[in-house]
Amino acid sequence: MINKSKPQRYISFGKKLFVSYMALLIIPIFVIGYYSYTSSIKSFKEKTRSTIHGTLSQIRDNIDYKMDAIKNISDDLYFDQTMQDILSTYEEDYFSYDNMSHYLSPKLTNIVNSAISDIWVNLYIDNSNVPEIFFNRGNEINPLSAGKDFEIMHKERLEAQEWYRNFNYPDEVYGQTLVWSQVDKDTDFGNVSLLRRLINFNxxxxxxxxxxIITRISDLFKSVDYKKITETSSLVILNENGKKIYYSSPEGEFNVQNSHSDDYLIIEEELSGLNWKLLAYIPQSFFQENADKVRNVIFIVCIINLLILIMVGALFSRYFTRRVTKIIMTANYFREGDFYKRIHFKSRDEFSEIGDAFNDMGKNIEALIQNLYVSNLQKKEAELESLQAQINPHFLYNTLSSISQLAKFGELQKLQKTVLGLAKFYRLSLNEGRIFTTVDKEIEHAKTYVGLQKVKYEDHLQVLYDIDPQVLQYKTIKLILQPFIENALQHAWFGDQINIRITVQLVDENxxxxxxxxxxxxSREILEQILDLNGVQIGYGIRNVDMRVKLQFGEEYGVALFSRRGIGTSVSISIPISRD
Structure with missing residues (x-):
C-alpha cells in the first residue's frame, strides 16, 4: 500500500519579499473599498425603506377602497328613508309582506349582487310584523360558503347571541358610527364584519x-402580497390586540413572536377605520444579498489590480523556478502513487539528468507494481479454482453410489433418469471451464440436482422456489446452492419428510x-464450530462456498447461518450485483 503523506508547505524567500511588497498596495485599496461598501449599503437601505413605505401606502389605499365599497353598501341602507319608514310602520301582515317582496328583498338583492366581492348582509329589525328571510344553516357553516346573499331577521335573534350582548358598541354619531370587527364565528371562518345601527331620523x-355585513378577510386584503415588497419579505396584519389575522409570506406560516428586529427590518402602516396595523418584515438577509453584490464588485476591482501586479512578478519568478517546480510536482505525484508522470526538458543540463533519473525510477516502480498485481491475481484465481474443484468429486461419489444401488435393484427407469440428470448437472457444472455463470443457470443447476435427489427420495422431499425475475441475468460464481441442498439432505432429516425453500432476491444492490x-x-455448539475458521474442520461444504465467495468478491460477502434445534436451518449467501 502506498503511503500518501501530505507534502510539507513552505514559502520561499523570494515570495516573502513579494508578499511584503503587495501588502503596501493592499492596505490603501482595502480602506477605499471598505468606505465605498459601507456608504453603498447605507444608501441602499434608505432607498429600500422609502420604496417599501410607498408600496405599503398603495396596499393600504387598496384596502381602504374595498372597505369604502362595503361602507357605501351600509350607507345605502343607513340613509334609505323609505326603508326607515317601512321598518318603523307596524302594518298588518299583508302590507308587511307586500313591502318585503316589493322593496326590501329586491333592494338587498341588488346590493349584494352589485358588490365587488362576496358579502353576506344580515339585517336585524325591531319590527316583528315584517316577515323574516333566513337560512337555517347553523353556526358551524360559513355563510360565505354559498356566495353572495342576505338575511332579514327579527332583532331578538341577534340579542340572543352572546357576542352581541358582550359587544361594546360606541355612541351613535349621525352617519359616522360603524365598527369593523371579528365577531361570532368570523375568526374561525377567516371573515370580518362591518357592524352598524339602523336609525330612524324622523x-x-x-x-x-x-x-x-360579512366579507372574507382574504378578499379585503387581496392586495396584501409579499411579492410586491421582495421575494423574501413577509406582510402581516395585526388587529387592535396585536393578534395576527392575515399574512402573506414565502415561508407559508409566519411567526410574528419569533421575528425580531435583529433579523428583520420592520416597517409599519396604520389601517384607517380598523385600528389594525399593516407590517412589512424585510429579512436582513435581503440587504445582505445586495451587500454581497456590492462587496463582490469592489472585491473584483481590487482583485483585478492585484492580479496585474501579481502576474508581472510571477513572470519573473516563473522564468527562474519553473524547472524546479516541475521536478517537485513530479516528486509529489510519485509520493501520491502516480508513477505514470514523466519529466521532459528541452535542453540538456543538470535538470535534464535529474528528469531522466525520475523517469527511470517511475518506470521501474510501475513495473514492480504491475508484476506484484498479476502475481496476486494469479494466486487468487488458483485458490478459487482449487476450491471449485473440491466440490464436484464429492457430489460425483454420492451420485455414482446412488446409480449403483438403482442398477443393483433393477430400477431402470429411475436409472435412466438419474444418468440423464447427472449429464445435465455436469454440463452446467463444467460451464465450459468458466468460474462464473448467471443466476438463471445456477438455479437451473440446483433444480437439476434436486431432480436427481427426487429419484431417490420421491415425495419425501419437497422443494419450493421463490425467485425474483430481476436477478436472473446477473453474474454469480457457480456451484453455491447445490452444496447446501446436499448438506440438508444428508444431515437435516427429521422424520420421513423434509421441505426445502430456495429464494433469490435483490437486497440493497446485493x-x-x-x-x-x-x-x-x-446445535449451537456445532454452529460455532462451523463458523470458527480456526476450530475443528467441520462444515466443509459451507466453508468451501464461503471461501470461494470471499475470494472472488471480498470479505464483506459470503455465507451466514441461522439454525435452531427442532426448527430448521436458514443459509444466506450474499454477493454483489454484476452483469460483466
Missing part, C-alpha cells in the same frame, strides 16, 4: 335595526440466496 334617532429447511437443525 323619530328622534330611534334604533330600528342593526346591520352586519443478490441474496437463501436455502431454508424444516429439518432437525444445528
Amino acid at each position: 323619530n328622534s334617532n330611534k334604533e330600528i335595526g342593526f346591520i352586519r 443478490i441474496v440466496f437463501r436455502i431454508i429447511d424444516d429439518g432437525v437443525g444445528i
Whole structure:
C-alpha cells in the first residue's frame, strides 16, 4: 500500500519579499473599498425603506377602497328613508309582506349582487310584523360558503347571541358610527364584519335595526402580497390586540413572536377605520444579498489590480523556478502513487539528468507494481479454482453410489433418469471451464440436482422456489446452492419428510440466496464450530462456498447461518450485483 503523506508547505524567500511588497498596495485599496461598501449599503437601505413605505401606502389605499365599497353598501341602507319608514310602520301582515317582496328583498338583492366581492348582509329589525328571510344553516357553516346573499331577521335573534350582548358598541354619531370587527364565528371562518345601527331620523334617532355585513378577510386584503415588497419579505396584519389575522409570506406560516428586529427590518402602516396595523418584515438577509453584490464588485476591482501586479512578478519568478517546480510536482505525484508522470526538458543540463533519473525510477516502480498485481491475481484465481474443484468429486461419489444401488435393484427407469440428470448437472457444472455463470443457470443447476435427489427420495422431499425475475441475468460464481441442498439432505432429516425453500432476491444492490429447511437443525455448539475458521474442520461444504465467495468478491460477502434445534436451518449467501 502506498503511503500518501501530505507534502510539507513552505514559502520561499523570494515570495516573502513579494508578499511584503503587495501588502503596501493592499492596505490603501482595502480602506477605499471598505468606505465605498459601507456608504453603498447605507444608501441602499434608505432607498429600500422609502420604496417599501410607498408600496405599503398603495396596499393600504387598496384596502381602504374595498372597505369604502362595503361602507357605501351600509350607507345605502343607513340613509334609505323609505326603508326607515317601512321598518318603523307596524302594518298588518299583508302590507308587511307586500313591502318585503316589493322593496326590501329586491333592494338587498341588488346590493349584494352589485358588490365587488362576496358579502353576506344580515339585517336585524325591531319590527316583528315584517316577515323574516333566513337560512337555517347553523353556526358551524360559513355563510360565505354559498356566495353572495342576505338575511332579514327579527332583532331578538341577534340579542340572543352572546357576542352581541358582550359587544361594546360606541355612541351613535349621525352617519359616522360603524365598527369593523371579528365577531361570532368570523375568526374561525377567516371573515370580518362591518357592524352598524339602523336609525330612524324622523323619530328622534330611534334604533330600528342593526346591520352586519360579512366579507372574507382574504378578499379585503387581496392586495396584501409579499411579492410586491421582495421575494423574501413577509406582510402581516395585526388587529387592535396585536393578534395576527392575515399574512402573506414565502415561508407559508409566519411567526410574528419569533421575528425580531435583529433579523428583520420592520416597517409599519396604520389601517384607517380598523385600528389594525399593516407590517412589512424585510429579512436582513435581503440587504445582505445586495451587500454581497456590492462587496463582490469592489472585491473584483481590487482583485483585478492585484492580479496585474501579481502576474508581472510571477513572470519573473516563473522564468527562474519553473524547472524546479516541475521536478517537485513530479516528486509529489510519485509520493501520491502516480508513477505514470514523466519529466521532459528541452535542453540538456543538470535538470535534464535529474528528469531522466525520475523517469527511470517511475518506470521501474510501475513495473514492480504491475508484476506484484498479476502475481496476486494469479494466486487468487488458483485458490478459487482449487476450491471449485473440491466440490464436484464429492457430489460425483454420492451420485455414482446412488446409480449403483438403482442398477443393483433393477430400477431402470429411475436409472435412466438419474444418468440423464447427472449429464445435465455436469454440463452446467463444467460451464465450459468458466468460474462464473448467471443466476438463471445456477438455479437451473440446483433444480437439476434436486431432480436427481427426487429419484431417490420421491415425495419425501419437497422443494419450493421463490425467485425474483430481476436477478436472473446477473453474474454469480457457480456451484453455491447445490452444496447446501446436499448438506440438508444428508444431515437435516427429521422424520420421513423434509421441505426445502430456495429464494433469490435483490437486497440493497446485493443478490441474496437463501436455502431454508424444516429439518432437525444445528446445535449451537456445532454452529460455532462451523463458523470458527480456526476450530475443528467441520462444515466443509459451507466453508468451501464461503471461501470461494470471499475470494472472488471480498470479505464483506459470503455465507451466514441461522439454525435452531427442532426448527430448521436458514443459509444466506450474499454477493454483489454484476452483469460483466
